[in-house]
Amino acid sequence: MGRYLNPGVxxxxxxxxxxxxxxxxxxxxxxxxxxxxxxNPECEANVGRLIDAWxxxxxxxxxxxxxxxxxxxxxxxxxxxxxxxxxVKGTPDLLVVKDVHSAFHGSPDLDAWLRKQGITGxxxxxxxxxxxxxxxxxxxxxxxxxxxxxxxxxxxxxITTPTHKVYRAREIARYSSLSIExxxxxxxxxxxxxx
Numbered sequence: 001m002g003r004y005l006n007p008g009v010x011x012x013x014x015x016x017x018x019x020x021x022x023x024x025x026x027x028x029x030x031x032x033x034x035x036x037x038x039x040n041p042e043c044e045a046n047v048g049r050l051i052d053a054w055x056x057x058x059x060x061x062x063x064x065x066x067x068x069x070x071x072x073x074x075x076x077x078x079x080x081x082x083x084x085x086x087x088v089k090g091t092p093d094l095l096v097v098k099d100v101h102s103a104f105h106g107s108p109d110l111d112a113w114l115r116k117q118g119i120t121g122x123x124x125x126x127x128x129x130x131x132x133x134x135x136x137x138x139x140x141x142x143x144x145x146x147x148x149x150x151x152x153x154x155x156x157x158x159i160t161t162p163t164h165k166v167y168r169a170r171e172i173a174r175y176s177s178l179s180i181e182x183x184x185x186x187x188x189x190x191x192x193x194x195x
Contacts, residue, residue, distance in 0.1 A: 017118060017119050017120045017121055018059065018119070018120075018121035018122065018123055018146070018148070019059070019060040019061065019062055019093075019114060019117075019119045019121070019122050019123070020050055020051065020054040020059065020060070020061045020062065020122075020123050020125065021062045021064060021103060021110075021122050021123065021124050021125070021126075021136065021140075022047060022050075022051065022061065022062065022063050022064065022088060022092075022125055022126050023064045023103055023124065023125065023126030023127065023132050023133050023136055024064055024065065024066045024075075024126050024127045024128070024132050025044065025047055025084060025085050025087065025088045025125075025126050025127055026065065026066065026075055026081060026082060026083065026084055026085065026127070027074075027080060027081045027082075027083050027084070027085055028073070028074030028075040028076075028079065028080075028081025028082060029074070029075075029081075029085075029127050029128075030081075030085075031074040031081065034074050035074075035157045036157045036158045036160075037157065037158045037168075037169060038155050038156065038157050038158075038169050039155050039156060039157075039168070039169035039170040039172075039173055040152060040154070040155040040169075040170075040173065041155075042152060043127070043152070043153060043154060043155040044085060044087045045087070046125070046150070046152050046153035046190040047087055047088070047125050047126065047153050048087040048089075049153075049190055049194050050123070050125055050150065050153055050190060050193065050194065051087070051088070051089070051090070053193065053194045055090060060093045060094075060117060060119060061090075061092045061093050062092055062093065062094045062095075062096060062103070062110065062113075063084065063088060063092040063094075063095050063096070064095075064096045064097075064098060064103040064106065064126065064132075064136075065082070065084065065095065065096070065097050065098070066082075066098055066099065066132065067082065067097055067098070067099050068082075068099060069099050093117075094108070094110070094113050096108065096110050101131055101132050101135035101136075102132070102135045102136050102138075102139045103132070103136040103139075104136060104139040104140065104143065105139075111143055114145070119145075120145060120146055121145055121146035121147070121148065122137075122140050122145050122146075122147060122148070123148040123149075123150055123188075123193070124136055124137045124140070124147070124148070124149050124150060124154075125150045125153035125154060126153070126154060127154065127155055127156070128154070128155065128156040128157065129151070129154040129155060129156040129172065129173040129176045129177075130156050130172050130173065130175070130176040131156070133149070133154045133176075134149075134176045134179070134180065137149050137180055137184060137185060138180075138184055140185075141183075141184040141185050146185070147180070147184055147185025147186065148185060148186050148188050148193070149177065149180045149181075149184075149185055149186065149187050149188065150188055150189065150190060150193065151173065151176075151177045151187050151188070151189060152189045152190050153190050154173065154176075155169070155173070156169045156172050156173050156176075157169050158172075159172060
């Protein structure tokens with residue numbers, strides 16, 4: 001596994017057995033004071049392009065929402081930041097709600113739903129690259145799904161360690177893609193899937 005998709009492969013080359021999983025594209029992630037600097041300002045636009053492409057083909061789309069149990073979190077259940085960003089539009093085939101990292105540990109049971117629909121592959125997009133997106137991708141691979149990790153349809157934030165060393169979001173995203181590509185699935189870009 002772990003090869004970049006050949007250039008020129010479009011979403012039309014895949015079939016309806018690949019679900020688009022849009023992870024945690026929520027308004028609370030716009031709180032720069034809370035989260036800090038981010039990478040990839042094109043993330044949301046690319047998520048929108050993927051949703052449009054999947055919907056045009058009538059292929060399965062799953063939206064995932066993080067309902068944080070921490071009251072002070074911008075993603076806390078019932079807070080304005082818990083809502084999806086405007087790019088996450090329309091009605092998904094399935095809405096998964098979670099309070100942990102993997103969409104496969106939310107409700108309803110994502111794995112059970114995918115198998116019931118005969119879906120054998122997933123394309124992962126959303127926020128954050130190295131947290132819920134990467135965790136969902138790793139679990140998907142372990143469960144046997146063919147994995148597409150759409151790196152430019154994800155973003156993350158800088159991390160500052162207790163010793164004040166700063167790891168930049170772009171570096172963190174690169175590490176996630178390298179890990180995924182090494183042994184879990186295919187790392188792709190939006191233009192690999194959408195004409």
